[in-house]
Structures are given as C-alpha cells and as structure tokens.
Amino acid sequence: MDEREGNGEDVVYDRALLLHGAKRNEVLTLEEIRRYGSDSFGDAEYVRIYGMPPAQWYGRGIRLLGRTAVECTRDALADLIGSDIASLAAKMPSTSSFTVIDPFAGSCNTLYWVLRHLVKAEGIAFELDPLVYALSNRNIAFLDQKIELVQGDYQTLLENRNIPADRGVVVFVAPPWGTALDERVGLDLRRTTPPIGEVVSRIGRTFSGQPLLFATQVYEKVNPASLADVRALVDWSELRIYRLNDEGRNHGILLATRGGTP
C-alpha cells in the first residue's frame, strides 16, 4: 500500500501528501496541521496564520484544506511582505489611498497582513477553487480586517472591476507554483500557473491609467532569465529575500512598479 494513502503513524505529513496527495482537498484536523509543521519543518506551530498559532485559530473555528496549509504564506513571512509593501506604497507618487488585490487568494493571509500595515486600504481577493473559496470566505469573517473575497478566475473578475483612477493599486502575485519550483535549480517564474509575466502584463493593461505596485512572491533561488523577463515588464523593481532560517528554502518578493518609480 502507498503509505501516503493511510492515516497512520508512519505517514509523513509533507508537501507531497498535502498538496498533491490524499489530503489535498481534505479539511485538516488540528493534529494534522501540527504534524505537517513538525514533520516538514521541525515546528508543530509552523502554520501560524492571521496572527495566531494553530491551536488558537483552530479554536476560533478557522479551518484549512491540506493544499491551503502548504500554499498559504505564514505569518512571519506575510508580516514582512506587508511591511515592505506599505513602506513602498508611501513613496508612490501622488497617491494617498490604495486598493490591494490578491488575484490568487488561497488563505487570504498575505492580504490580511498587507491590510494591517497599509491602513485605510481596501482589500479584494479572487479565488478560483470552490472548496478553498468556501473555507477562506468563512475564515476571514472571523478576522479584524475587512476583505472582499470573490469566487472565480482572476482574469474575468479583474476585467469587470472598476477602481477609481485616483486610487493606487497594489497587487500581490502568488499563483500556484506547481512544478515551477525545483528545490535544486530554483523557481522558474515562466512556469507558475499562470506564468508571472502573463499576470503582470494583464494587470498592467487592465489598470494602465493608474499607479501600480506589484509584489510577487519568489523563492530564494530564482531562475535568472525568468526574473529578467518579469523585470523588463515594469518601470522599477527590487528583489528582497527574507532570511527566516529556512535552510536554503527562504522566500522573498520582487517589488515592482508601473506608472511611476518610488
């Protein structure tokens, strides 16, 4: 029997089981959340989201699918991302109010942290998967930041969205990485689903008349040619890697602007 099918002591709660295996679309118990943390990162509290350790958020009725536990941006990282986005937004030319969009919402945790740092901004998120959407929509109702979460494909939803021309638009870009991440050679930004360049170009066209700030989640190692392709699409960019002691598995962001440089 494939040990990933079972639920016993010998099963390893790792990325493969939760993202691609039997637990992908299952709501995890608190014990499973903690086990993923300890089996994969040596820390049962690893999946800290919305400012809480697992026992606390689980106790409040918040629930995650296996895939979302892997795909979510945990607090330590989302806090740094939110802080850097807010500092950069403050330097954007002639813009005092912002709409923050997460086209690939998942848990909504990064958007939650961006809104904590970027005060008075409005938050909009899109989620394609109906199961992820249903859980996240329920989860964010418990939070102290207001997020409008809409179900569907980001392309269609964005095209139908009118954002006043005097508002700055901040976009957090973290589509599923799938096979784009090879731990040995790094993350290929051309192979995420959809590719990062496609997302940046599309959103750039949709909001061509207003200042745009992109923050794209990246891995410590990024394919250099794929990074150069994305940088060529924007007016200004800067790569930041956050050293959170993940032993070569650190994440970072590519900050970028269109329609003005900070």
Ligand SMILES: C[S@@+](CC[C@H](N)C(=O)[O-])C[C@H]1O[C@@H](n2cnc3c(N)ncnc32)[C@H](O)[C@@H]1O
């Ligand atoms: C890596 S997760 C996002 C993590 C999230 N930003 C966070 O803060 O935890 C990517 C999510 O994007 C969703 N997704 C994939 N393609 C999409 C699309 N075309 N439109 C909207 N959502 C999409 C997936 O179902 C998945 O939940």
